[in-house]
Amino acid sequence: xxxxxxxxxxxxxxxxxxxxxxxxxxxxxxxxxxxxxxxxxxxxxxxxxxxxxxxxxxxxxxxxxxxxxxxxxxxxxxxxxxxxxxxxxxxxxxxxxxxxxxxxxxxxxxxxxxxxxxxxxxxxxxxxxxxxxxxxxxxxxxxxxxxxxxxxxxxxxxxxxxxxxxxxxxxxxxxxxxxxxxxxxxxxxxxxxxxxxxxxxxxxxxxxxxxxxxxxxxxxxxxxxxxxxxxxxxxxxxxxxxxxxxxxxxxxxxxxxxxxxxxxxxxxxxxxxxxxxxxxxxxxxxxxxxxxxxxxxxxxxxxxxxxxxxx
Ligand SMILES: [Zn+2]
Numbered sequence: 449x450x451x452x453x454x455x456x457x458x459x460x461x462x463x464x465x466x467x468x469x470x471x472x473x474x475x476x477x478x479x480x481x482x483x484x485x486x487x488x489x490x491x492x493x494x495x496x497x498x499x500x501x502x503x504x505x506x507x508x509x510x511x512x513x514x515x516x517x518x519x520x521x522x523x524x525x526x527x528x529x530x531x532x533x534x535x536x537x538x539x540x541x542x543x544x545x546x547x548x549x550x551x552x553x554x555x556x557x558x559x560x561x562x563x564x565x566x567x568x569x570x571x572x573x574x575x576x577x578x579x580x581x582x583x584x585x586x587x588x589x590x591x592x593x594x595x596x597x598x599x600x601x602x603x604x605x606x607x608x609x610x611x612x613x614x615x616x617x618x619x620x621x622x623x624x625x626x627x628x629x630x631x632x633x634x635x636x637x638x639x640x641x642x643x644x645x646x647x648x649x650x651x652x653x654x655x656x657x658x659x660x661x662x663x664x665x666x667x668x669x670x671x672x673x674x675x676x677x678x679x680x681x682x683x684x685x686x687x688x689x690x691x692x693x694x695x696x697x698x699x700x701x702x703x704x705x706x707x708x709x710x711x712x713x714x715x716x717x718x719x720x721x722x723x724x725x726x727x728x729x730x731x732x733x734x735x736x737x738x739x740x741x742x743x744x745x746x747x748x749x750x751x752x753x754x755x756x757x758x759x
Pocket of ligand 1: 542544627628646
């Protein structure tokens with residue numbers, strides 16, 4: 449494993465200064481933007497998404513451009529430093545503002561790239577990007593979001609599609625109701641490379657505000673069987689560093705809640721499913737985990753009351 453790959457896989461360092469984007473090379477022609485392995489906050493200017501850049505030989509594919517115009521412009525400068533090829537394809541994996549609002553920078557290019565998402569992601573972005581942009585401006589400060597405009601993708605990606613980019617064929621999976629209402633995954637079997645958007649975390653407690661616990665567990669089980677060496681999600685790592693621990697956390701959450709429901713307990717008295725496990729050392733455990741328990745409790749209690757299995 450090269451030093452650059454090792455650095456990218458460690459990937460936990462702070463984001464570059466605003467506007468300056470560093471691309472780490474993962475494979476020949478494949479790069480990820482160095483981003484903070486963190487929740488969106490003023491301190492990181494929302495620069496928390498490791499944007500994937502694939503220089504295909506026939507044009508550049510960008511997956512999840514990032515949070516705002518400034519980052520998107522920095523990303524373009526970094527792409528120009530490695531290739532003169534035009535950016536032809538932009539994929540939005542899911543409708544979270546820190547992933548999609550840097551579409552604004554790429555929409556200025558000529559020829560204009562095609563912006564692609566699942567139908568559900570495109571529809572959600574149409575419904576709420578205005579509100580998300582306003583919320584992010586409030587959270588990060590208006591200066592950070594200056595010039596950022598909403599660019600909507602075409603609802604073109606369907607589960608089972610193949611996205612041909614130069615010599616690489618990406619298999620498309622669309623998981624409804626997992627980390628978000630719709631999560632698109634790109635998988636390049638010959639490169640053993642999986643790009644999973646918000647579905648996999650590394651040493652950080654997953655964000656579940658819009659998640660379905662059961663759907664997310666199903667999606668990760670499906671992804672876990674794919675032969676892969678590298679996973680690009682909210683950080684970068686191997687499947688053992690990304691998919692397995694995220695699934696283990698969600699499984700522990702489900703098991704803890706199922707046990708407490710069966711015992712007639714309530715959410716406040718649920719034992720921490722992560723006690724003694726590595727998750728309690730993950731980032732944001734103290735702040736994020738209790739919110740996840742509440743969120744997952746509501747979902748599983750509803751299923752339990754309807755007699756549905758919780759396994
Ligand atoms: Zn997300």
